[in-house]
Amino acid sequence: MPIATISPVTGETLRTFDALTPEQIEQKLQRAANAFRSHRRTSMAERAERMRRAGEILEADKDRLGRLMTTEMGKTLASAxxxxEKCAWVCRHYAEHAAGMLAPRPVDVGKARGEIHFLPLGAVLAIMPWNFPLWQVFRFAAPALMAGNVGxxxxxxxxxxxxxxxxxxxARAGFAEGVFQTLLIGSDAVGGLxxxxxxAAATLTGSTPxxxxxxxxxxxxxxxxxxxxGGSDPFIVMPSADLRAAARTAAKARCINNGQSCIAAKRFIVHQDAADEFERHFVREMEALRVGDPMQDGVDIGPLATASIxxxxxxxxxxxxxxxxRLVTGGKRMDGPGFFYPPTILADIPESAPAYREEVFGPVxxxxRATDVDDAIRLANDSDFGLGSSxxxxxxxxxxxxxxxxxxxxxFVNAMVSSDPRLPFGGVKQSGYGRELAEFGIHEFVNVKSVWIQETPPDDHPAAE
Structure with a gap:
């Protein structure tokens, strides 16, 4: 796949880039290694000051950066x-809280002093997708850099x-050269890295393969x-729910980011006593969404990111x-240039249908229908994925x-799934492992070191392993 900006609105190639040569990759790797040796010794206060500055730069430059994302992958300008703004939030969050999350923790070990320290690992390779071009990166980078790693x-x-x-x-925030570097390379270069x-470690957001x-x-x-x-998140609706509110949120949860989100609701499991009414509300909400140029005000859904998607x-x-x-609404490619696809609803889906098992990465x-709570849980868990649920x-x-x-x-109960710097983010089964965000996220890429400090000669020793 060429390294290029291709407009999802028109299909036009706007700008292309050459991949780094092996020699250039080697230079960046050595620069990262050198940067780690000095960055790990910086104080938490220094890192926090630079991370806060990164948040300020993002806030000040949000309109330009938003337009850049919309140009490259087609999300609506408002969502971009x-x-x-969310990236600025995660920078501020870790600037404020990382010192506490990483502070040595005392452990009662008797007459000696026990401590747990959280120390950086080194260079962390982040392999990131296109659907949230900034957020996916900053939610990794803010905690990783605050922990003393380089990216x-x-x-x-x-x-x-x-x-x-x-x-x-x-760089503008004041982090030293090599602390965070972008590598313009193809996927064929990842193995060598x-x-x-x-x-030292790697994080990936993307497909299961x-x-x-x-x-x-x-x-x-x-x-x-x-x-x-990946994800195929269930969105379960029971008879006690406010069905209008659930349907409004369902349409947003399915079509957020033009339907291209791992945590978008994809499988809507509705109790049979509420199914007909919910379907009527849901169809109305989906059909009311406006598809068009993502730069324009009032557009709810822009194009999908690429022709192949x-x-x-x-x-x-x-x-x-x-x-x-059963095709309830939508389901037909839209005429004209660009990679547009309409909001679509499928119902009565047999297990033999691709949509039953596969993640559909678009506004579908x-x-x-579930007969009771047991059946709703059975349907929700009848998936290879286990990321989010509403x-x-x-x-x-x-x-x-x-x-x-x-x-x-x-x-999430009576709300759509979303990522939040204060809560751990991640899944089970084929949705992956490990966590991003919150304290769990910053601890993923540290050496959790046990420290035993004996102030006076011991009378005896702890039992050996």
Missing amino acids: VAEV LLKHASNVPQSALAIEDVF LDDPRV AGQSVAERAGRNLKKTVLEL RDEVDEQVRRSVEAGA ALLF VWTTDEGERARFVTEIEAGMT
């Missing part, structure tokens, strides 16, 4: 600007300008990885209908069962 970014090939803009933000001893490939290569090198992979979504819908799914909602009920007993029995890394 909001994404930049190497291999971004998706269709958002090179966004990738370079991120490096520029950290994982093999290099100067790369990509995660398997990175985990296998990193595993051979005994390197830590965090994987945030649009074609894959269209193929999944077509084959699912052929397998017996899948409607299922449940709508006012019944405390149902709520407790959903929270404890749904196989997912996140459950």
Whole structure:
């Protein structure tokens, strides 16, 4: 895949970039190694000052950066600007809280002094997708850099300008040269980076096959990885729910980011007593969404990021209908230039249909009917994925069962799933492992070191292993 900005609105190639040569990659790796030796010795106060400055730069430059993301991958301008603001938030969050998260923790070990220290690992390779070009990176980079690590970014090939803009933000914020570097490279160069001893760990957000490939290569090198992979999140609606509110949120949850989000709600599991009414509200909400130029005010859904993504979504819908799914609304490619696809609802989906098992990465909602709570949980868990989940009920007993029995890394009650710097983010099953954000995220890429300090000669010794 060429490293290029290709407009999803017109299909026109706007700018191309040459991939780094092996010699240039070597220079950046050595620069990262050198930077780590000095960055790890900086004080938390110094790091926090620079991270706060990064947040200020993002806020001041949010309109330009938002337009850049919209140009490269087609999200609406309003959502792109909001994404930049969220990146500023995560910078501020870790600037404020990282010192406490990483402070040595005392442990009572008797007459000696026990402590747990959290120390940086080195250069962390981040392999990131195009759907949230800034947020996916900053939610890794803010905690990683605050922990004393340095970052190497291999971004998706269709958002090179966004990738370079991120490096520029950290440089302008005062982080030393080499602390955060963008590598304009193809996926074929990732294996060599994982093999290099100067790369200490890796994090990937992307598809399950990509995660398997990175985990296998990193595993051979005994390197830590965090994987945030695909999702087919359930959105469960029970009879006690406010069905109008649930339907409004359902349309937003399915079509956020033009339907291209791992944590977008994808499978809508509705109790049979509420199914007909919910479907009427849901169809009305989906059909009211406006598809068009993402730079224009009032547009709810822009184009899909690439022609191949649009074609894959269209193929999944077509084959699912052929397998017996009922097409409720949408489902036909839109005429004209660009990679647009309309809000679509499929219902009565047989297990043989592609949409039943596969993640559909576009504005396509899948409607299922459940007979009771047990059936809703069964349907929710009948997936290879386990990232997020949303449940709508006012019944405390149902709520407790959903929270404890749904196989997912996140459950939101009467709300759509979202990422928040204060909460850990990640999944189970084929949605990956490890966590980003919150204290759990900053601890993923540190050496959790046990320290035993004996102030006076001991009378005896702790038992050996």
